[in-house]
Amino acid sequence: xxxxxxxxxxxxxxxxxxxxxxxxxxxxxxxxxxxxxxxxxxxxxxxxxxxxxxxxxxxxxxxxxxxxxxxxxxxxxxxxxxxxxxxxxxxxxxxxxxxxxxxxxxxxxxxxxxxxx
Amino acid sequence: xxxxxxxxxxxxxxxxxxxxxxxxxxxxxxxxxxxxxxxxxxxxxxxxxxxxxxxxxxxxxxxxxxxxxxxxxxxxxxxxxxxxxxxxxxxxxxxxxxxxxxxxxxxxxxxxx
Numbered sequence: 001x002x003x004x005x006x007x008x009x010x011x012x013x014x015x016x017x018x019x020x021x022x023x024x025x026x027x028x029x030x031x032x033x034x035x036x037x038x039x040x041x042x043x044x045x046x047x048x049x050x051x052x053x054x055x056x057x058x059x060x061x062x063x064x065x066x067x068x069x070x071x072x073x074x075x076x077x078x079x080x081x082x083x084x085x086x087x088x089x090x091x092x093x094x095x096x097x098x099x100x101x102x103x104x105x106x107x108x109x110x111x112x113x114x115x116x117x
Numbered sequence: 118x119x120x121x122x123x124x125x126x127x128x129x130x131x132x133x134x135x136x137x138x139x140x141x142x143x144x145x146x147x148x149x150x151x152x153x154x155x156x157x158x159x160x161x162x163x164x165x166x167x168x169x170x171x172x173x174x175x176x177x178x179x180x181x182x183x184x185x186x187x188x189x190x191x192x193x194x195x196x197x198x199x200x201x202x203x204x205x206x207x208x209x210x211x212x213x214x215x216x217x218x219x220x221x222x223x224x225x226x227x228x229x230x
Binding site: 033043110 | 160
């Protein structure tokens with residue numbers, strides 16, 4: 001398996017522009033998570049899906065952020081309009097159901113580094 | 118409010134010595150803890166975990182200790198190697214409640230040759 005695949009790896013955009021980040025989870029994984037990494041807050045959970053349905057979006061910072069999972073193999077995180085404070089690394093991760101243990105772990109993609117000028 | 122805290126942003130250790138990374142948590146409902154390791158330009162990868170019914174879990178050079186009364190856990194790496202240089206994230210979960218993994222801010226470990 002190729003693992004969790006994210007695109008783009010790097011995105012530089014100007015304030016006010018729309019940004020779309022994409023994720024392909026590991027085939028067969030029931031859960032998909034979007035995290036954001038910043039120096040101040042570490043890895044923050046933004047939203048997660050179970051079987052393509054959003055379960056908890058309480059971490060989404062503002063209405064400018066939205067996420068969708070139209071099918072089991074694809075998800076997007078959209079920021080519209082983008083602001084400089086959105087600059088961060090955004091990670092997608094996936095897992096099987098049943099909670100986390102040594103046998104079932106959260107597998108991350110390589111991340112999308114977003115810079116908003 | 119940070120429920121999982123890693124108060125040391127960075128740590129420098131000599132090769133061959135012990136590295137000790139610390140993590141504190143505030144939510145007494147957390148009962149499963151994990152450590153993830155992250156190299157630059159890569160996603161975090163799972164390293165080791167511990168259930169709250171245990172106070173120690175060991176995997177090769179890596180040992181995690183849990184002190185529930187103090188709401189504190191630590192990761193010991195012995196002996197430390199230059200390849201261990203990375204950012205280490207502590208994470209916690211309320212087992213059985215959700216699949217919501219809460220991470221700390223991370224500690225950058227530098228192992229000097």
